[in-house]
Amino acid sequence: MAVTKSAVRSGAYYDSLVLMQLQRALSGLPGVLDAGVVMGRQANKRILEQSGLLTPEALEAAADDLVIIVRASDTAAAEAALAQVDALLLQRRSAAEQDYQPQSLESAAQALPAARWLLVSVPGRYAGAVARDGLRLGRHVFLYSDNVPMTEEVELKQAAAQSGLLVMGPDCGTAIVNGIGLGFANVVRRGPIGLVAASGTGLQEVASRIHQLGGGISHALGTGGRDLSEAVGAVTARQSLDLLGRDPQTRVIVLISKPPAPAVADTLLRAARRVDKPVVVDLIGYPRAVRRLDHLHFAGTLDETAEWAVQLAADQGHDSSDLSPAESETAARSIAPGQRYLRGLFSGGTLAYEALLLLQDYLPVVYSNAPLRKEHRLASSMVSQAHSIIDLGEDEFTVGRLHPMMDNDLRIRRLHQEAQDPEVALILMDVVLGYGAHPDPASELAPAIATARARAEAQGRLLEVVVAVVGTDQDPQNQAHQMGRLEEAGARVMSSNLSAVLYAGRRLQALNRSTPDAGFRPVELSALHQPLAAINVGLVSFSESLESQGAPVVQVDWHPPAGGNERLAAILERMKRK
């Protein structure tokens, strides 16, 4: 009958790789049926229980105790296996330590001065201190460790940002710098696509798919999953976007993350906008209505992200949706200093709604009588505030009055009202043709537009009027004829709501643009371009990976401060920081 025996070692630190190797070695001993080697935490005890390996002794173990369990065919085999634990641990340790290993970061840095990168994979409660030492020595940090406190992450990243250094992580599983993989990294072709990811396996999936599709990677920078929390504020992601934006090897950028905090998403997308290259964005599960906004491309899945990036890279990063030179020139000319607001006067409810949705990506707040969020409801539907979209087909306007598609009176009155406001730069309208609608809307709207523009011009303002004409060449009013009349009146006329709204969005954004301070010292491009060399503290397998990729690496012989005694360690750390 099978017998389960256990042993507990208190107060000693072992690398998790060593523990896995011990468990395997025990499982391979004669008569052993199963073995477990874990730290004595609650979660681990539940796992032991599921495997039928939980003994009363293991149940009593403290969280920092090492628990070793063996299930064997008989008592003798179980005891023989446990008796070998110390010998096996020593054997693993001596194998790992056959070469000289410096005992401190300082001596490692002296041994390999070219190492600009520090890899940290020690347990989370020690990792912050090691990373801090790395920053003090001017090294970029790849911080694989998880279970690092949030406050420590904020502190590390603030310090790094001020020094022009990167902290990828904590809980950063993967990166590729100048062709060398850090942590978990697939071997992929080099090419013009740069990745920034707050998601380790997201980065790996996309990098692998890009390779499978024939594309290649310039650099892939991880940020750690919490980088996009409000507390951290996407420091590393913004540094990385900026860095890849300046990197001549990178022609297309991919940005991957689980859905960030909304305020952070906004900051991040603004940072992506500042980059002068196509950016494919997959905020997984945070999809956007529109698939493209200028040079930002919103993908819905990791696969699609990869496909899009490869396609854009093949297009040489060619991008054509920005304002044309002529448009930019118009933008610069004639607009009076105070003109900065959009006013939308819609007859179509859904067209107004789509406009509000699309404008979200251009203007932070757009007020409406039918707003997306109730806090953006106009105090009075009769009076616009800042950027406003009015749906004139709402019930409030149509009791005893024809729908605005049939009766232009109310809209024309409102057009003149908006045009008199010196802060208004652009008026956006829809004109919906077809049976049932006004038989010739341009005959009334075109003269009104011409008059409104002329009055504004007389007061030294350029009033842009943008009109989407919804209809067909077979409509009784004839779309082309209506568009021609409106154009003659000085309006910019489009045949779809989407085009009209996106044009208005770009124009208004250009008028309201400010160049915010990035809030960090730029990371030097040499971080990416020098041949990668690194100091590794923690998992030996990460050093082995670097060696097999031909990258110089020095492994630090790390042990927890004060042998794992946390109070003593805290005192030592405080002394060091003075």
Next chain:
Amino acid sequence: MAVTKSAVRSGAYYDSLVLMQLQRALSGLPGVLDAGVVMGRQANKRILEQSGLLTPEALEAAADDLVIIVRASDTAAAEAALAQVDALLLQRRSAAEQDYQPQSLESAAQALPAARWLLVSVPGRYAGAVARDGLRLGRHVFLYSDNVPMTEEVELKQAAAQSGLLVMGPDCGTAIVNGIGLGFANVVRRGPIGLVAASGTGLQEVASRIHQLGGGISHALGTGGRDLSEAVGAVTARQSLDLLGRDPQTRVIVLISKPPAPAVADTLLRAARRVDKPVVVDLIGYPRAVRRLDHLHFAGTLDETAEWAVQLAADQGHDSSDLSPAESETAARSIAPGQRYLRGLFSGGTLAYEALLLLQDYLPVVYSNAPLRKEHRLASSMVSQAHSIIDLGEDEFTVGRLHPMMDNDLRIRRLHQEAQDPEVALILMDVVLGYGAHPDPASELAPAIATARARAEAQGRLLEVVVAVVGTDQDPQNQAHQMGRLEEAGARVMSSNLSAVLYAGRRLQALNRSTPDAGFRPVELSALHQPLAAINVGLVSFSESLESQGAPVVQVDWHPPAGGNERLAAILERMKRK
């Protein structure tokens, strides 16, 4: 100096078209600078105020009073204009009434028995009663009127659904039935694309764009914006999907709406799934992570909706993403009756997250230790419930233990645990390759998969194991080699997470499918296929539109019941319903 004068008419009903015509006629009289003709509601008084037309008399008017205002160059001109109001009203009325008009629905129905459709555009408070009469007479109803109470909408639609009749609206602005536009409708080519829309201008924009792109419309059915509310439960939208699903002229269906209530979205998408044709869905501002699920295609903008529909129609509605015949055969074979759950065992956090996102569209609830919504959190990460996805890379599993990409032990234990559950049908896993990961994961996972499958088979169950292998041909483990090993062990192996998850979703959905009752009597196809003829109650311009399209129409000479006296009208209505 300009003078503003007003007059008030109490207790009379006028069509809004008549009011607009009166306002225009007044504006055209000698010396008149501006005129307003509105009902005395608050909103209208604010509009008069904005235009500088509000007089003390108008301010005092009751909501049902007709208010007439004239601003003229002098008092004489203003008074002369007001003196003509009654003559102008009479003139308009006699022009509109030159032909014989039946006084009731019943006599209209006798006059034009071929009229299967009733158009209603009288004021909202009267519209429900007219529509109810139409349903009693077995007519489909196009209900343009807005301001109809929600309870009336629910009542009308329930009655219609039980009788196999459609109620489009209230507040339905547009439809195209058998080539004839109702309400506001663009003139578009006929073709194989059928539209269902809870959004009037959304429908018009998409129909127009389809025409502009060279495509054509079979029928376009409106539902009214509130159809997708929880109270109404998408009755008309579901009837319409069902109807177009059976219509041989329709090869591709487009479904457009502002974001519905989440429960209704679910019902609606299920109804769309039951249709055996490609469906392009634009729930504007309710975008989906994935762009395609079997025959559903999710668009983000109205423009994209049109483009996609045209493209699918050009492809002859060809669709290839359903389970292949071989797959369906496997699905039918060997699955034991109780097998119905999915268990996902992931090493990649983002891959687990993407799986949860994608599965939302196949399985109503998937539990996880890292769920999308907190109510779907597993009670214990150690024990799966129903459909579950476990992220084995979460911090709870990695204290003192290597990441599951490096150490397969925990995952193999869990695999056996899940495989023993007789309700489990499919196990989904990721295997992430590359530097840092396990040097040969298939060498451990393949035998475990083979064993788990063999054990299940010995107990009369077919256990499917689906594995996504993330990596490249240049990874140290070699993707093709790893995939081969896992396939030999009987796993279905894919090279991307997306493919693996979508396959699992389709399989599980097939196992958990039930055929719910549609909950309504199907509308007969003749509703679409007979030459359209209609009875019109309300706006005369709608009759004129139908006539100009060559559709027979009879206009009812409608007046509010009891001359607008609401108490008397209510009594009459109650008597009628007995």
